[in-house]
Amino acid sequence: MTVARQQQSQYLDRASSSALVDVVDLILDKGLVIDVYVRVSLVGIEILTIDARIVVASVDTYLRFAEATNRLDIARSGTETHGLPGLMDQIQESGGKKKTKGALEGVKESVSDLLQGDDEEDREPEAEERTRPRRTRGSTSHRERER
Amino acid sequence: MAEDGRACYVYGVVTDDRTDESVKDLPAVGDPEAPVTLVRHGGQAAVVSEVPTGKPLGTPDDLRTHARVLDTLAAQSAPVLPFRFGTVVRDITAVTDELLTEGHDDFARGFERLQGCAQFTVRARYEQDAVLREVVLEQPEAARLREELRGLPEEAGYDQRIQLGRLVMDSIAAKRSVDALELGRRLGPYALASVSEEPSSAEGLVNASFLVEDGRRQAFEEAAEELAEHWHGRVRMRLLGPLAPYDFVADALREGKEGDE
Numbered sequence: 001m002t003v004a005r006q007q008q009s010q011y012l013d014r015a016s017s018s019a020l021v022d023v024v025d026l027i028l029d030k031g032l033v034i035d036v037y038v039r040v041s042l043v044g045i046e047i048l049t050i051d052a053r054i055v056v057a058s059v060d061t062y063l064r065f066a067e068a069t070n071r072l073d074i075a076r077s078g079t080e081t082h083g084l085p086g087l088m089d090q091i092q093e094s095g096g097k098k099k100t101k102g103a104l105e106g107v108k109e110s111v112s113d114l115l116q117g118d119d120e121e122d123r124e125p126e127a128e129e130r131t132r133p134r135r136t137r138g139s140t141s142h143r144e145r146e147r
Numbered sequence: 148m149a150e151d152g153r154a155c156y157v158y159g160v161v162t163d164d165r166t167d168e169s170v171k172d173l174p175a176v177g178d179p180e181a182p183v184t185l186v187r188h189g190g191q192a193a194v195v196s197e198v199p200t201g202k203p204l205g206t207p208d209d210l211r212t213h214a215r216v217l218d219t220l221a222a223q224s225a226p227v228l229p230f231r232f233g234t235v236v237r238d239i240t241a242v243t244d245e246l247l248t249e250g251h252d253d254f255a256r257g258f259e260r261l262q263g264c265a266q267f268t269v270r271a272r273y274e275q276d277a278v279l280r281e282v283v284l285e286q287p288e289a290a291r292l293r294e295e296l297r298g299l300p301e302e303a304g305y306d307q308r309i310q311l312g313r314l315v316m317d318s319i320a321a322k323r324s325v326d327a328l329e330l331g332r333r334l335g336p337y338a339l340a341s342v343s344e345e346p347s348s349a350e351g352l353v354n355a356s357f358l359v360e361d362g363r364r365q366a367f368e369e370a371a372e373e374l375a376e377h378w379h380g381r382v383r384m385r386l387l388g389p390l391a392p393y394d395f396v397a398d399a400l401r402e403g404k405e406g407d408e
Contacts, residue, residue, distance in 0.1 A: 011372060011379050012368075016387065020210070023211050026387070027229075031231040031393050031397075032159070033231050040236055040241055042236055042237075045198065045233070047204055061349055062311075062313050066296070067308075068279055069312075070296055072276060074280060
């Protein structure tokens, strides 16, 4: 990445990411599945299943949002920079006793659980509700093609 | 090459004009000592490395390494056809005689489609205070609940808190659909294709991937920078790329089968 390019990107964050949550979002369930259209000698190495995409829509989250909204100083508009990490920290703080986790923490935990040889099938995350993000695109999705 | 307990991890397929140096020194999935190599056949080359068969794949490092190999190749030049994480075949002979032989025509179509194209992925998130402030100013009910809760002790007003929190999350969801459309409207014209998905966190706006031709890359990046400036203080925008076309490779092969557009 050239210096010139970095100077151009004053507002856009161009840093490449090796954060696990980014990598998982980028590559998991994406890419060509070769046995769909060619017959090859695939070797069935066990693949650890990871689902980092946990959406929390629980009472706990409502309460956190309410709290954050109440703390807000409307008069000092635009100058406060608590930022998003603030909310994530709060969510994670309560994660110990409540059932809410940051996505990254969730991944680490399920990966290490699986490495310890727990059952490999779809484990339910501890969050109260989990959804896979809906993908929107003009044409058929990967999943449909695999049938 | 494959001995007992070893098999061949396949990252993806590239065109034969790549040099062996292009994958030299890249880390390998499953075995850090194994070299990443190109296996050539019929004008195409599979990007592979040896993996032990006795060990499960899928550690955080495995995932990062898979992406790093493919993204490094994508940054050098297109096209790259990325395979799904965890694709493992018996040995090098299976790569040449089966994978590259049987897949040849499909891969060729993919190369044609993805020639000179890379994926760029935008990850946008709301700035918490800014978006909450918008909600309170736009929703009289939120402002009212906030007033009602002011000064109440923690244990009081539970129902109002839940109500306020739910209202705020619903309002953010509504903003999300408007803003995700805006992002697509601004960046879509510079891309051949796009895919978007809802983010996994409550303050996420959207994760959107774009397939961008080399010739339009600068215009795309400028449009992204312009939108990031427009949203500054309200939304944080990150742009990842050039990446291997993870979100577009399957469509590129499939569309080819149905005849040209």
